[in-house]
Amino acid sequence: MWLRPTFTKRILFFLAADIVISLFTLYMAYALRFNFSIPVLFLDHFWRVATPLILFKTGCFFFFKIYFKSWRYFGLQDFRQLALAHVAAYALFALLFFTFSSWFNPMPRSAIIIDFFLSLIFLGALRISKRLFLESQGSQKRKKALIVGVSPRTPQIIKSGISGDIAYFPEAIVANDEKLEGTYVENVRVYSSEKLPQLLENSDIEAALIAEPPEPRELDRLVEMLNSFGIRDIKMVSLLSNRNEKLQDIAIEDLLARKPKDLDIETIRSFVEEKTVLVTGAGGSIGSEICRQVLNFGAKELIMVDNAEYNLYQISDQVDSTRSVPKLVSILDRKKLEKLFETYRPQIVIHAAAYKHVPLCELNVTEAVENNLSGVMNVIDLSIAYGVRKVVNISSDKAVRPTNVMGATKRIGELYAQNVDSGKTEIVSVRFGNVLGSSGSVVPKFKAQIESGGPVTVTHPDITRYFMLIPEACQLVLQAAAIARGGEIFILDMGEPVKIVDLAKKMIRLYGKEKEVEIVFTGLRPGEKLFEELLIDDAECKTRYESIYVAKSTDYPIEKLKRDIEKLFESGNKRDALRRIVPEYLRRESDRLGKPREEGAKPL
Template sequence: MKGLFRPTSLKRMVFFLIADLILSGVTLYLAYLLRFNFQIPEEFLDSFWLTYGVITGAKVFFLFMLKNYFIIWRFFSFYDARNIFKAHILAYMFFIVIYLVFKEYFTPFPRSVIIIDFFLSLIFIGGLRGVKRFITEGRRQYSMKPTLIIGVNSKTNTIIQSALKEEIDYYPAAIISTEEDEKMADGYINNVKVFDMSALTTIIEKKNISAAILTEKLAQNELKHLVDRLNKAGVTEIKQVKILGSEHEKLENLSIEDLLARHPKDLDLDTISSFVKDKSILITGAGGSIGSEIARQCQKFEASSLILVDNSEYNLYQIGEQIENAKLKLLSVTDKKNLEAVFKEAKPQIVIHAAAYKHVPICEENQEMAVLNNVLGSKNVIDLSIENGVEKVVVISTDKAVRPTNVMGATKRVTELYANNVDAKGTEIVAVRFGNVLGSSGSVIPKFKQQIEAGGPVTVTHPDITRYFMLISEACQLVLQTAAIAKGGELFILDMGEAVKIAELAQQMIRLYGKEDEVEIAFTGLRPGEKLYEELLLDESEQETQYSSIFISKPTQYEISKLTQDIEVLLEAEDKVKALQKIVPEYIRNIHI
């Protein structure tokens, strides 16, 4: 019985058709009554049914042609009311033409009845279509939002069905086809019309669109262009289908990560799988943004065992909750004695070193600890890996190591030099350098989100500052892919795509939150050691690999005994900057390029 009363396109059309047939008869008869002061002469009723048939037939035809029989009751809008008016104009004009051509069949006929019936029919037929919407809106505590669906596919139909069942707070007012499905324009899905992308702005204005739902995965440049068009047209609430076609289907806000993410086209999952599967892997800094994602990826690709090392109990607990059977080791990489015990016990085949202090201002204020953790800690991991016959060591580096202007970048450059020049014996040691990952702890995106939600201002250090960005998951997959092809001694660079202006990023995030008139951007000035832009290469000597997203930079030669001695001097030095500059001569503090 429940299914009997569920609304469908056919039931809705049949209801409106029958209702229009009845209402047209009622309004025509009422027009006659009004014309003759409720006393209709009998001779004028002779042509009543002929008049009814012609007018009603014409109305039904034009209402059908204008898709008025497919309106969803609670979504009745001014645009639909205008179509009812058009249908009436056309129907009554048609009747007038028929009357003038076949006048003898209608005689006697009170012509003023047509004018009266025209207005009565508009009121009754239009009112019927509007009443359900008003009743529904009165019952609901919130109103559904007129929504544009972008993309023509099975998900589009599911969204419309969800709206009909009132499972979502959006109703589909129109569908926009993308380039891939542009041939669908002027068609209908569940009686919602499909328009070409060129009509986007017009449809938003005409149908009072306040939200958009993306049902297709678009290329990043297409997505950015589309979002810009939607924002300019006043649509700031943009949703996308994350999971669909199951009991867990849901809509999620389009995120800034979706707009900025660089999606490598050459991810080789088979290569990653063959590298990771059935291997014992030790990950330092396993509770951090990069380390935890690498741990999840290693679990996904079926590592035989995972040894997760971190000096934060909370971070280690968090990642331990996500990965069953992982061995959790709470210690600092600067604690060589306890770290050695972990190596002896675990006997890892692969070591991924992601432990580091990474926040530039904190490292500037705490130079001793930055050098101790980033340099000594890395040296400990590399040395113990060699001593314990680890097959491969992957050192996570950063674009801040290129011509560093801060302590953090300089310490990472020292680590690169040590990884590339140490006597590795049978261990293959590689460093992988990349830029910022989207949404990592302490990055600008979570910070901007908090500032926007708090009402602003959004703080940016400089109008021209730029950074590279990549999704954490994809960056970590590329790290594993890089490790798989490494032979040892290389410095790899991941292609991060184009640099993004942080000010433009802030503006885009404010638009996505729909708070352009509420939240301002404040420029606070570059912080100590901060660059205007980051680089990934020291020079143009990079070498291509079999993957377009992975390059090899020519390692800098540094006699290892001298480097070891210079590191010892660095660890003991009171002036850490000066000692770092001896090892990394290109390190110029507080010079903003």
């Protein structure tokens, strides 16, 4: 037990070691001064010199916190402190000597200068010895790693790798800046990114640590290159508040994320700040993130509406309870919903509640029609009745030439929002594609299939989808709403579509299970398209933000639309009734398999 290291034992160990080494270095300084033949007269006064010098030295070490430094992590900054402590100690001794020189003499003054350097070298060597030993032992046991990018994280990663805090030993660094070629960071050489293939081919690097994440496309290419050289262990590095690093596996979101370049934070803030905001579907993937965003942008009060108890509990537990009110209310219950409008008088309403899963809506047509249409009509009608300034209807890319019930109901919701007599209420719909990580999306599904050993099921080898991160999508929704004047359908630029089979292959590679997990094609599900579109006609499509487009409006006399919707509710054949309102709603197999886009079609 007495050998177990403690804080006090470490201080006592270094205190004793410093005294012994200091006596040794001072004696060596005397020996060097007198060519190893020290006169007896000078040795008689040795202890008069050694005693105050060592007291000053140990006292300055305490003052400069040298005894509180970790032996294992002693580094350059710590050595600098050690040098300053030496300077202070020897300066105090010099002051004492010149004050009481008769008591010290005879004393070889040059020996004190020699001792300064010997003491600094020997005491510094003692303190760095453990780190050097651990590094020499540990480098053979850890994976040789490539560090990608030079950033404030890079030196800390190298230190952690050398000290053994992480299971990787840094061998080289690659950086995009050609000016850094040939330089060193913490004694690790920097290579230009152009030399990466040559470096990987001629070295035995086993892992990669990404210190400076590039744009998603560049990151995707980097991962592909690393994989081609057999490197599967790839980590993203982030620094925690205590300056320690956190290593995370590359996520598919990192490769697919498309971060918009024209987010206007101030416009969003001025739109939301000090407003009362009501969000329906507040517990869903989109609704919950919108709740977080509106509070971040300074909403005065947030009314969170959802009929799913657990979902509502989750989001209410994550946000500021002093500015938010969770309400277990169904959007189909008009009376209870109206009570909320009457009580809280929201200025902004964001309607994110809907049944969105295509296969489930295909199997539950009546429920999908009732929820998605009665819900949006209730929210819009009550918003108009209670003078809400702005209503945002969350729509979907599946509303464009819909091939499924969900898309058709979303399209009718857009038509209602565009054509209703809104008075002073500005109503806007925002249409976008899939968001990464949302409930029921393909990414968590593939993840679960890979973790269970496969197979990964893809409906069709040619199926494509658009993807965006949830936070960025929700910020763009608020930004679009901020510039809306009423009646628009805004479309978020989702970047380039991604083939789902390629997505599955990337995820399998990220898990390092190419040989274990196979991909099985199961056929398109009812109502599923090969590709989704965001914009049919590019007329009137530009806004002042390149990430936000606006679609051409569609006239549909509101009284006729209400009658047609009422007939839809009463119809025994909901699909035919949907098609009467949305003629482009197609159900033929050839249409589902994806016929060529019509001229003028412009998916973003």
